[in-house]
Amino acid sequence: MACFPTSSVCLVLLILVMGNANAQLSTNFYSSSCPKLFSTVKSTVQSAISKEARMGASLLRLFFHDCFVNGCDGSILLDDTSSFTGEKNANPNRNSARGYEVVDNIKSAVENVCPGVVSCADILAITARDSVQILGGPSWNVKLGRRDARTASQSAANNGIPPPTSSLNQLISRFSALGLSTKDLVALSGSHTIGQARCTSFRAHIYNDSNIDKSFASTRQQNCPSTSGSGDNNLAPLDLQTPTAFDNNYFKNLVQQKGLLHSDQELFNGGSTDSTVRGYSNNPNTFATDFASAMIKMGDISPLTGSKGEIRKNCRKIN
Ligand code: HEM
Numbered sequence: 001m002a003c004f005p006t007s008s009v010c011l012v013l014l015i016l017v018m019g020n021a022n023a024q025l026s027t028n029f030y031s032s033s034c035p036k037l038f039s040t041v042k043s044t045v046q047s048a049i050s051k052e053a054r055m056g057a058s059l060l061r062l063f064f065h066d067c068f069v070n071g072c073d074g075s076i077l078l079d080d081t082s083s084f085t086g087e088k089n090a091n092p093n094r095n096s097a098r099g100y101e102v103v104d105n106i107k108s109a110v111e112n113v114c115p116g117v118v119s120c121a122d123i124l125a126i127t128a129r130d131s132v133q134i135l136g137g138p139s140w141n142v143k144l145g146r147r148d149a150r151t152a153s154q155s156a157a158n159n160g161i162p163p164p165t166s167s168l169n170q171l172i173s174r175f176s177a178l179g180l181s182t183k184d185l186v187a188l189s190g191s192h193t194i195g196q197a198r199c200t201s202f203r204a205h206i207y208n209d210s211n212i213d214k215s216f217a218s219t220r221q222q223n224c225p226s227t228s229g230s231g232d233n234n235l236a237p238l239d240l241q242t243p244t245a246f247d248n249n250y251f252k253n254l255v256q257q258k259g260l261l262h263s264d265q266e267l268f269n270g271g272s273t274d275s276t277v278r279g280y281s282n283n284p285n286t287f288a289t290d291f292a293s294a295m296i297k298m299g300d301i302s303p304l305t306g307s308k309g310e311i312r313k314n315c316r317k318i319n
């Protein structure tokens with residue numbers, strides 16, 4: 001069968017071939033190479049969350065901190081060595097990001113059923129979905145086929161992950177730089193309906209900001225001293241009502257000026273995102289749907305595909 005450059009069949013074939021070389025993520029990527037992948041990941045995530053409900057939040061956050069730094073490529077999982085500086089000690093992660101041991105357990109379980117096949121980057125994507133779903137949130141079909149980075153960047157982690165001191169404009173531009181809309185920003189921030197933050201992350205907000213409910217501020221001050229350096233690691237729930245349930249209470253809190261982080265309350269502070277926050281506070285289903293699509297979009301950030309990167313054997317080090 002001849003393929004003349006002018007024929008339209010040829011053009012279609014060429015586009016298909018090139019699309020393939022450009023490999024897109026797909027939901028059935030491992031369906032024949034690792035049919036037990038989803039059940040294996042899910043049961044390990046489930047047992048970790050049964051031991052400690054907060055772990056679901058910690059695992060979800062790992063995926064965010066992976067994707068926002070040179071794409072979803074498992075770079076956050078690489079350990080520092082004497083000759084390699086990874087992302088674990090970048091400001092947003094040091095003394096804060098957690099769940100690495102659980103990811104190790106998931107990876108070992110997956111290696112047991114299909115050795116050398118599934119990337120750590122994809123494991124993070126599935127783990128984030130399962131965590132949300134187990135804690136009562138929405139589910140979605142996870143796109144797969146990412147490969148693992150052989151590099152990491154502490155400076156990109158410092159510059160790419162927004163700090164809790166961010167203004168609304170700063171949040172919007174960080175997300176927009178990665179192709180995520182303002183609506184995605186608000187929906188994804190709904191992740192703060194689960195999990196905990198350290199005093200050092202919200203001290204300035206509870207002592208110095210005026211857009212905070214007074215009694216909520218004084219409650220949080222009880223376990224977070226004003227002096228920097230004292231009680232820095234004391235924890236408070238990001239959602240004061242149901243920190244282990246993935247629901248829309250985060251948005252209800254914001255409407256009442258009970259956001260824990262300065263950056264949380266920026267989303268409902270008289271600006272362009274107020275109406276979206278109010279909408280999610282009144283309609284849990286809209287939030288659930290928008291959250292799921294925003295998670296898929298976040299998971300699409302700059303994946304390594306085809307022959308780029310590698311399938312790490314151990315998520316903590318390059319092969
Ligand atoms: C919009 C910008 C965001 C900022 C400024 C931000 C900031 C933070 C901060 C400061 C903490 C507490 C860390 C600590 O004190 O140890 C935190 C926790 C958390 N963040 Fe975010 N975050 C943002 C967006 C997101 C997104 C998009 C997700 C997920 C898709 C997410 C998921 C989480 C979770 C689940 C926790 C709790 C983790 C745990 O309990 O271990 N965050 N975030």
Ligand SMILES: *[C@@H]1O[C@H](CO)[C@@H](O)[C@H](O)[C@H]1NC(C)=O
Pocket residue numbers: 203204205207208226227
């Ligand atoms: C509150 O603001 C004042 C004046 O800018 C500053 O000196 C102080 O350290 C701040 N306190 C906290 C807890 O951030």
